[in-house]
Amino acid sequence: MRIIALLGALALLVALPFFTTGYVVYLANLLLTFTVLCLGMHIVIGEAGQFSLAHAAFYGIGIYVAGISGTHFGTPFPVSMLLGGVAAALVGLVIGTVALRMRDIYLALATFAFGEAMQWVFLNWNAVTGGPNGLRIAPAQLFGLELVTDKHAYPFVVISAFIMLGLTILISRARIGRSFRALRESEVAAQAMGIPVQRAKLAAFGLSAFFAGVAGGMFTLFSTYIHPDSLGFSTTILVLTMVVVGGLGSIGGAVGGAIVFGLISELLRQAPSWQEIAYGTILVLFMMYAPKGLFAFLSDRMGRLRHG
Amino acid sequence: MTMTRRTLARAGLTTLASLGFAAFAASASAQEPGLTPTSIKIGMFAPLSGANMAYGFDVANAAKMYFDKINKEGGIHGRKIEVVLEDDRCNANDLVAAVKKLVEQDQVFLLNGGSCSAAVVAAKEYVVRSKVPLVMLNASGDGALYPPTDYIFGAFSISQYAVGGAMVDFAAKAFGAKKLAYINHDDAYGAWNLEGSKADAETLKVDLAVESVSPTINDVTAPFLKLRASNPDALLIVTYARPAALLIKKAAEMGFNKPIILSVTGTANLSQLTANVGGEAALKNFYVQDVLADLPGGPKIKWVYDMYKASYPDLAAKPDHPQSYMPYGIPSAMSIVKALQAAGPNPTREKVIEEMKKLNFDSGVMAGPVVFGPNERAANKATIFIKFDGKNQTLMPGVFTSRWKYKG
Incomplete structure (x- = not known):
């Protein structure tokens, strides 16, 4: 059943640009980028159980670093994306070193403060980010091949998303993933088992920032402009909502939450007069009837059906 | 099971690679979209929901009511204006999605939208590359206007x-x-x-x-x-x-x-x-x-408020309507109508753009005239106090x- 669903999803992804307009492909590119953002959030919150409310800041660092390296230094886009990810990870590690001395709500507030500070930097570092004027990014390029349209960028966005998804699965199944989960369940028990708690926390923070930075790099594949307004707390909350609605602690939940919630948001754009009410109602219904997330809810229902 | 997964992954990657090359081979037709012998399709976008709704909801309503007035008077060279309206939420990603939907899915002839400067600038590259005229609603949008391009006109409120x-x-x-x-x-x-x-x-x-x-x-x-x-x-x-x-x-x-x-x-x-x-x-x-020609509701612009009441009686009865920026939608719509009229019975996007560049008229709504030029894309620089x-x-x-x- 799962294999058939995966095959169906893969066929849909492959066929998408052939039977849809650039608008739909743009949405697909954006949703896949948000999927990677959600995977990053999943690592730090879902796997390691650490609050991080600075995801939009790391995403922004990824966009600016990838965009600037491609625009000013002509780096091929895989290199730009990697640079974006590494830069975000380095900043994440530095901030993490300080922030991870705190716990729970204090950690959430510290990372929130960092996110707000970064948005201020994006908004006011005119020479680098263009400030409130925004930054124009040259189309991504590889060996002279320019990604000018959404359809050009799409295959590379899909491949990048799959690579990051594979990486998330690898991390989750590796020793480091197990230590993240031990940390999530009980910091004291994890320490008693010999897991270096601070180092594990830092790794989760750095990896999460790396994913957000790569997502920023993916954004530069199909977008040629970034404005700091898009990199505020609302973006972090959107990603957090996607992860929670999909199912906290589950990779499938992070992916599904990004896609389902992204699609709901876009569909609601067609109904402006009542979209806020609909959006809020959907969220409340999810929290009431599917608190473990959409995918846990669905598999629970299917299990019940199967077993009568 | 492992074999199945490997085979799946290989098949997926091969197909994705071929998809990459196929996508480059596709090319769009160069026909003039959004135009029929009886209609001109205009893609409008504004914040119609959320916290920033006040910036554009009634501005879009004002532009729509002006197009309705033109339609009632017989349209433009016999063509009626058909508006397709999208919510841009005052947000760059949503605005770009709205613009791409209007251009690629709804196949509009030109775009009339943008009430938030930061968001509308995000659409600049796409609009210029697609060669679709974009006439902003009430956004200043200086970031999209300077350096000037052939396709984007704005600052009907003020630069x-x-x-x-x-x-x-x-x-x-x-x-x-x-x-x-x-x-x-x-x-x-x-x-x-x-x-x-x-x-x-x-x-x-x-x-x-x-x-x-x-x-x-x-x-x-x-x-x-x-x-x-x-x-x-x-x-x-x-x-x-x-x-x-x-x-x-x-x-x-x-x-x-x-x-x-x-x-x-x-x-x-x-x-x-x-x-x-x-x-x-x-x-x-x-x-x-x-930036208006008179005090809000004053004698010079009373006709705009009267038209709003006649067009949207239910909305006008509500305490917060019309919203402050409502009249700003009129000069934008007027500019489009004037450029379409001047472009003649067989308009093309390029002809409309050339006519937009020549516009110099008093809308009767704003403090100063709408003036574009070969190197000028901001409509208004005048104010009252x-x-x-x-x-x-x-x-x-x-x-x-x-x-x-x-x-x-």
């Missing part, structure tokens, strides 16, 4: 570059000011305002004492004291609502009795401003800039214009 310059013009002419205290934001918008202001101050031989503050400032005492120490003839506040209210309140507390002149960006609601500054006492010598005492609004005589010009 940010002209806001401060027109205030300098007013202060110099109305009060004979030679020294002005000028407070703006410490961001790019503030820098744009200041650039225009300096150009006007130089021409008018006025000295500017400048202080730049954060839009989120909480205490304005230090910048205010610095400005007061320069002994200015008037205080010009070129900020958003929050710093503006703090500065006016502080000026009253410190007994500042020279004229205080507030930019159009400083308030959208004068009653709210009165409450925020602590009452009428703070507004004894106070003037506020506006209103004396406001906390209760009554009195129109000051004259129209005040910035002399700033793009020198790219």
